[in-house]
Amino acid sequence: MTTGYTLAWIVYLLGALALLAAAWRVTRGFRREWRHLLLVSAAALLLTPGPMSVNDSLMLAPALFVLVLDGLFDTLDSASRAGLIMLGVWLVALVISLIFQLLVRPRPRPETD
Secondary structure (H helix, E strand, O other): OHHHHHHHHHHHHHHHHHHHHHHHHHHHHOOHHHHHHHHHHHHHHHHOEEEEEEOOEEEEEEHHHHHHHHHHHOOHHHHHHHHHHHHHHHHHHHHHHHHHHHHHOOOOOOOOO
């Protein structure tokens, strides 16, 4: 079971990285601020793990899938756990992105007469 679980995560992460690379390419014409916002949001949506119980043991799965499937087939309490985790990761990622953008923003050049 653990080799299948590990292989599934490897395949999922490779697919998510391919989607992020495509999003990077698609958003190349956007302004820097909007591009960071969209890419950080997509990365948080795709790469956040969420708790999933399988045979009375706790495993991790992509939180987006846990949120949707628990919302459809289980209680909203279990779906809200994955949603809160995704929200927290997204907010932390946005704050880190904002700090990064403020640190590396281009400095205005002084005008010379």
